[in-house]
Amino acid sequence: MLEAFDKLGIPLHEREKLAGVAVDAVFDSVSVATTFADKLAELGIIFCSFTEAVQNHPDLVRKYLGSVVPYTDNFYSCLNSAVFSDGSFTYIPPGVKCPMELMTYFRINTEGSGQFERTLIIADKNSYVSYLEGCTAPMRKSSQLHAAVVELVALDDSEIKYSTIQNWFPGTKDGQGGVYNFVTKRGRADRSAKISWTQVETGSAITWKYPSVILKGDNSVGEFFSVALANNHQQADTGTKMIHIGKNTKSTIVSKGISAGKGNNTYRGSVQIMPKAENATNHTQCDSLLIGDKCGAHTVPYIEVRNPTARLEHEASTSKVSDDQLFYLMSRGLSEEEAHHMIITGWSRDVIKELPFEFAVEASQLLKVSLEGAVG
Amino acid sequence: MLKVKNLHACVAENKSIKILNGLDLYIRKGEVHVIMGPNGGGKSTLANILMGRPSYEITNGEVEFNGKSILDLAPDARSHLGMFLAFQYPVEVPGVRPWQFLKASLDAKAEANREKKISVREFTKIFNQKVEEVGINSNLIKRSLNEGFSGGEKKRNEILQLQIINPLLAIMDETDSGLDIDALRIISDGINSMRSNQRSFLIVTHYQRLLNYVKPDFVHILVGGMIVDSGGPDLALKIENSGYKDYIK
Numbered sequence: 001m002l003e004a005f006d007k008l009g010i011p012l013h014e015r016e017k018l019a020g021v022a023v024d025a026v027f028d029s030v031s032v033a034t035t036f037a038d039k040l041a042e043l044g045i046i047f048c049s050f051t052e053a054v055q056n057h058p059d060l061v062r063k064y065l066g067s068v069v070p071y072t073d074n075f076y077s078c079l080n081s082a083v084f085s086d087g088s089f090t091y092i093p094p095g096v097k098c099p100m101e102l103m104t105y106f107r108i109n110t111e112g113s114g115q116f117e118r119t120l121i122i123a124d125k126n127s128y129v130s131y132l133e134g135c136t137a138p139m140r141k142s143s144q145l146h147a148a149v150v151e152l153v154a155l156d157d158s159e160i161k162y163s164t165i166q167n168w169f170p171g172t173k174d175g176q177g178g179v180y181n182f183v184t185k186r187g188r189a190d191r192s193a194k195i196s197w198t199q200v201e202t203g204s205a206i207t208w209k210y211p212s213v214i215l216k217g218d219n220s221v222g223e224f225f226s227v228a229l230a231n232n233h234q235q236a237d238t239g240t241k242m243i244h245i246g247k248n249t250k251s252t253i254v255s256k257g258i259s260a261g262k263g264n265n266t267y268r269g270s271v272q273i274m275p276k277a278e279n280a281t282n283h284t285q286c287d288s289l290l291i292g293d294k295c296g297a298h299t300v301p302y303i304e305v306r307n308p309t310a311r312l313e314h315e316a317s318t319s320k321v322s323d324d325q326l327f328y329l330m331s332r333g334l335s336e337e338e339a340h341h342m343i344i345t346g347w348s349r350d351v352i353k354e355l356p357f358e359f360a361v362e363a364s365q366l367l368k369v370s371l372e373g374a375v376g
Numbered sequence: 377m378l379k380v381k382n383l384h385a386c387v388a389e390n391k392s393i394k395i396l397n398g399l400d401l402y403i404r405k406g407e408v409h410v411i412m413g414p415n416g417g418g419k420s421t422l423a424n425i426l427m428g429r430p431s432y433e434i435t436n437g438e439v440e441f442n443g444k445s446i447l448d449l450a451p452d453a454r455s456h457l458g459m460f461l462a463f464q465y466p467v468e469v470p471g472v473r474p475w476q477f478l479k480a481s482l483d484a485k486a487e488a489n490r491e492k493k494i495s496v497r498e499f500t501k502i503f504n505q506k507v508e509e510v511g512i513n514s515n516l517i518k519r520s521l522n523e524g525f526s527g528g529e530k531k532r533n534e535i536l537q538l539q540i541i542n543p544l545l546a547i548m549d550e551t552d553s554g555l556d557i558d559a560l561r562i563i564s565d566g567i568n569s570m571r572s573n574q575r576s577f578l579i580v581t582h583y584q585r586l587l588n589y590v591k592p593d594f595v596h597i598l599v600g601g602m603i604v605d606s607g608g609p610d611l612a613l614k615i616e617n618s619g620y621k622d623y624i625k
């Protein structure tokens with residue numbers, strides 16, 4: 001399995017650490033292998049490809065598939081619902097804390113193909129799971145479409161932590177090819193449940209992606225931590241929706257957008273407080289970092305409050321890597337490139353620290369590689 | 377160790393602002409030099425130019441470090457040669473931990489000089505020991521580099537870096553300003569313990585009180601971008617009493 005990763009050149013740093021992570025690999029929307037399934041089965045955890053889930057656990061699939069993202073939701077979710085061939089399925093039984101990170105590696109291999117995988121994660125009452133998703137695609141001249149749907153169901157008192165490192169092929173330096181990453185991700189949090197999305201988005205020519213949480217149950221919590229990078233001709237349009245329905249619901253949004261080259265980064269987010277959501281709170285922080293003078297950063301926050309007890313805070317900032325910071329770090333012996341990298345990962349720290357450790361190292365490396373040529 | 381000959385420099389973006397106007401300075405191995413002078417005289421500019429800040433342009437003159445011209449070298453290359461600048465106003469770098477920063481600094485230097493990198497364990501030991509010596513609150517060290525540090529804490533952090541990086545030439549720009557009396561003593565002790573016949577210091581200060589602790593070999597007066605007078609420690613005492621009026625035309 002790990003050898004297969006090697007051959008495919010999947011750039012996972014410290015790959016050996018993966019030995020302690022359960023992995024499912026989905027190439028061209030076909031699940032090729034799942035590790036540690038037996039060990040997880042002892043705890044009643046189901047971690048398998050979607051095809052297997054349909055065959056072996058039809059009741060669960062029938063009950064929850066489409067319950068958070070219906071096929072009528074939007075054009076791309078409809079397309080996905082019509083054509084998806086495989087994906088990843090996870091079920092954590094009541095009271096079980098999943099003892100290892102579950103990970104799915106998605107890859108588009110075939111030229112001229114798209115990927116339409118489907119992910120469904122159900123955390124039953126009082127359970128916990130941390131799930132990682134990594135994406136890569138080799139260089140192709142023509143553009144490719146990735147239209148996935150991810151649904152999370154967090155039942156009462158459970159917690160789902162969902163982390164993504166998205167490194168689909170971003171296109172060439174002059175904007176040829178690259179993946180169109182149009183993904184629908186949404187979770188439902190029941191009473192006292194928590195859903196946390198963390199994403200590091202460095203790839204894709206165009207990204208439209210808004211991992212959201214429906215805070216349905218009282219005291220439920222939604223979080224969104226994001227670093228999105230747009231270099232060369234990339235466009236990253238990403239953000240979240242926090243829909244507060246239950247009482248005392250709480251959401252946190254930390255979005256960091258890095259723009260370089262001719263890249264454009266947009267934070268697009270919506271916070272909705274429904275009439276019955278007494279004492280809902282939201283804190284939103286949107287920071288933009290500009291590298292060079294041909295890139296753009298945009299912030300489009302929507303706020304809709306229909307209950308007067310709500311408390312919302314919004315902070316935003318735009319900055320540049322300052323010459324003073326660069327000189328300071330370089331005077332201590334760091335090269336210009338290293339200095340840039342340190343300043344940028346430091347600036348992204350609030351998000352990167354939310355990632356599981358192995359992923360945090362990889363994320364920092366990815367930021368570095370993705371910015372090569374943009375600095376120095 | 378350091379030779380500055382007839383140095384002329386202006387602001388790179390606005391060449392009409394000439395700051396250094398024919399400055400000479402000669403520092404041998406093991407010497408401690410002090411530069412004093414009125415505000416705006418060009419002390420910080422000199423310190424920054426020696427370290428290679430790109431916002432200044434050298435229009436004339438030469439700077440040699442250990443016999444080699446360094447004017448074409450970037451700041452990191454100067455650091456690898458053994459130069460160090462303790463900043464008058466250290467900048468804040470959000471999200472970067474002092475530990476991580478200093479380890480990266482030592483690693484970069486080792487790599488440039490083809491030496492072996494220090495292990496994490498050994499580095500951590502030295503780091504913790506120096507943090508305690510310099511009297512930095514251990515909570516501070518968990519925060520981002522200089523972010524939210526008080527003026528004095530920033531200065532102590534510069535001394536921490538000086539002690540860990542262990543340069544051959546330490547340029548210290550008003551490191552003693554804004555320090556409480558305990559910190560002043562810590563810094564002086566730090567400098568004195570680092571003094572050796574291989575290491576030199578260029579200390580910019582406004583206060584003679586530092587010189588009660590650190591005995592310099594030379595004191596220079598910098599006015600209008602030139603060294604207008606040089607002497608021994610007595611010169612600092614004289615300035616303390618009569619100011620710079622004799623030097624300002």
Ligand SMILES: Nc1ncnc2c1ncn2[C@@H]1O[C@H](COP(=O)(O)OP(=O)(O)OP(=O)(O)O)[C@@H](O)[C@H]1O
Nearest residue numbers: 387393395413414415416417418419420421422431
């Ligand atoms: N980047 C710059 N752009 C414009 N003017 C500058 C720049 N750097 C320095 N100067 C000017 O050059 C002069 C010398 O400044 P410098 O900071 O070197 O003085 P200093 O001797 O260190 O003063 P102080 O004792 O107040 O620290 C000042 O008049 C300052 O305003």
Ligand SMILES: [Mg+2]
Nearest residue numbers: 419420421464
């Ligand atoms: Mg100064």
